[in-house]
Amino acid sequence: MKNKVKHKFIFFCLVVIVFLLPNTLFMDKQTNKIAVITAMGIEESFEGYEVSVEVVVPSFEERFNKNLQVISNSAQSVSKCISNIQANLGKSLGLAHLKTIILTNSLIENNNMASVLNSLIKNASYNKNAIIVTSPESAKDILKVSVGVNNNLNLELNKLAKFSTNKEFNKKSTLLNFFKEYEKENINILSQINLKENIDKENGEDTVKMLQTENNASLISAGFKVLNLTKEDIEGINWFKYCHKNDIFTVSNVSDDVYESAEVSLKLNSKKLRVFITYKNGIPRIWYSMCLNVDIEEVSSDNISQILKSKNSILTSVLKNKIYNYVKTTMVGATSLARVNNVDILGWGNLLKKHSEDGFNDYLNSLNEGENYVDKIEIFTTVSVRNKV
Numbered sequence: 001m002k003n004k005v006k007h008k009f010i011f012f013c014l015v016v017i018v019f020l021l022p023n024t025l026f027m028d029k030q031t032n033k034i035a036v037i038t039a040m041g042i043e044e045s046f047e048g049y050e051v052s053v054e055v056v057v058p059s060f061e062e063r064f065n066k067n068l069q070v071i072s073n074s075a076q077s078v079s080k081c082i083s084n085i086q087a088n089l090g091k092s093l094g095l096a097h098l099k100t101i102i103l104t105n106s107l108i109e110n111n112n113m114a115s116v117l118n119s120l121i122k123n124a125s126y127n128k129n130a131i132i133v134t135s136p137e138s139a140k141d142i143l144k145v146s147v148g149v150n151n152n153l154n155l156e157l158n159k160l161a162k163f164s165t166n167k168e169f170n171k172k173s174t175l176l177n178f179f180k181e182y183e184k185e186n187i188n189i190l191s192q193i194n195l196k197e198n199i200d201k202e203n204g205e206d207t208v209k210m211l212q213t214e215n216n217a218s219l220i221s222a223g224f225k226v227l228n229l230t231k232e233d234i235e236g237i238n239w240f241k242y243c244h245k246n247d248i249f250t251v252s253n254v255s256d257d258v259y260e261s262a263e264v265s266l267k268l269n270s271k272k273l274r275v276f277i278t279y280k281n282g283i284p285r286i287w288y289s290m291c292l293n294v295d296i297e298e299v300s301s302d303n304i305s306q307i308l309k310s311k312n313s314i315l316t317s318v319l320k321n322k323i324y325n326y327v328k329t330t331m332v333g334a335t336s337l338a339r340v341n342n343v344d345i346l347g348w349g350n351l352l353k354k355h356s357e358d359g360f361n362d363y364l365n366s367l368n369e370g371e372n373y374v375d376k377i378e379i380f381t382t383v384s385v386r387n388k389v
Contacts, residue, residue, distance in 0.1 A: 035086075036094040038068070039146065040130075041139025042116055043104040045074040049116070051081035052140040053093065054147060068147035072140050078119040098127040101175060102139040102193065105218065108225040113182065121179045128176040133191045134218040134225070142193060145209045187345055188220040189229065189237075221343045236334030239327055240288065240346045242273050248297060251326050256318040262301040264319060269293040277355040282366050284352050284359075285378040288331075292323070292385045320385045327383050335379055342372040349373065 039054035052072040073084040086093055101120070107113065120126055135142055173190050181188050194216065195209045217229040229237075235249065247268045254262045276287040296315070338345050352360040364373055 033091060034094040035089050035091040036097050038097055039100040039102070039143055040098060041102040041104075041143050042078060042107060043139045044107050044110065047074040048076040049078050049081055050074040050140065051078055051085065052143050053085060054143050055089070056097075070140065070143045070147060078116055079123075093125075095123070095125045096127055098130045101130050101132050102142055103132065103134050103190075104139050105134055105136045105225055108134065108218070108220060111224060117179050117182060120175060126175065129174045131191075132173045132175055132178045133193050135193045137193075137195050141195065141209075142211070145195060145211055148209075182220075187343065187347075189234075189345075190218045190220065192216040192218050192228070219343065219345060221345075226341055226343055232330060232333060233337055236330035236332075236337070237345060239290070239331050240334065249326065251319070251322040254319050254322050256316050258314050258316050259299065259319065260301050262299050264296060264322075265298040265300075266294045266323065267297045269295060275351060277352065279359055279363075280378075282363060283376055283378060284348075284363055285380065286348060286351060288379070288381045290327070290381065290383045292327070292383065293387070294323070294385060295387065315385065315387050323385050324383050328381060331381055338374050342374060344374050348377050352377075 036056040037053045038056060041052040043050050050072055051074075052070055055069050055071055056067060071085055071089065073081045073088070075081045075084055082093060103113070103116070107116070121128070173188070178188060178190070194212055196212050197209055216231070217234055219226045219229055238247070248265055249268065250263060250265045252263045254264050270293040272291040272293075274289040276289070278285045278287070294315070334346060337343075338348075349360070352363070367373060367376070
């Protein structure tokens with residue numbers, strides 16, 4: 001009985017192999033039908049838009065960059081560009097693996113974002129968690145550099161974009177998040193990727209282009225690109241945020257009994273931020289009370305750099321005062337940036353609404369025509385510093 005069951009099972013397996021194996025052997029590979037897209041760049045062109053995609057090409061080459069190529073197309077709409085690229089490749093585009101979307105500054109500044117975002121967000125095949133970044137350069141050029149064999153930094157575009165986004169702004173600028181904020185005409189801060197030229201000494205000192213962020217960003221308000229943000233601007237904005245840690249900042253010219261004209265790098269372990277709101281004569285007053293928990297990472301003095309272990313880290317009163325002045329100065333810079341550009345980059349409006357919507361509306365009604373509400377808001381800050389315990 002057992003032998004009969006065993007024989008039937010073997011016979012069944014043979015039948016399955018005979019009928020299915022040929023189909024499996026001669027079936028088209030998935031990569032023959034679908035072109036996997038890992039990055040996309042969108043910019044303006046004479047026809048309307050130019051879309052460039054980074055396509056994964058199956059290969060047995062060892063280096064990953066050699067398995068990528070950039071394909072571009074120009075048409076009157078983004079969806080038409082995608083359709084043309086699919087026709088040229090003879091494949092469908094696998095957009096579920098899309099990790100990075102590059103939008104050029106000119107595209108944003110000329111207010112061509114609404115149709116682009118609608119095209120991206122309504123297409124179910126797009127990865128809605130793709131990171132959005134901007135660039136003053138051609139998006140096609142950025143993609144070409146990212147796949148080039150001369151990219152000696154060996155930085156993948158998505159890793160560079162994601163690091164800058166998470167590190168500097170403490171929020172992922174994904175396609176879905178960006179679309180939601182854009183619809184509400186809220187403030188958006190997007191990482192900016194640039195190209196820089198380096199000398200390749202190994203290959204006859206030829207000039208090669210490299211990817212870099214340099215901690216720059218684009219501030220977008222009401223759908224328009226308002227201004228470029230520098231590293232100092234970003235640092236000032238981050239101090240006003242609740243979520244802000246694991247950052248490195250540096251204070252200079254520290255001199256006392258311990259330090260001599262030293263440059264001290266500090267790691268922000270944590271930050272406790274409390275916000276209080278009052279009104280005086282109808283004018284809002286916002287108080288920021290901040291406690292910083294820091295460690296000394298490095299001290300440079302007389303051109304000699306030494307790493308200090310935590311047990312030897314000394315937060316002297318002079319160093320604490322330097323930290324206090326540094327934080328205050330960068331916060332004042334961010335405040336001035338908001339006032340000069342009439343953009344609420346620090347979220348004062350939302351804070352005041354949550355505190356008292358009636359009080360905020362009364363304040364708005366008291367403003368003269370043409371006055372921006374950020375101008376008259378009074379800001380006060382207190383900062384204390386301590387070591388990690």
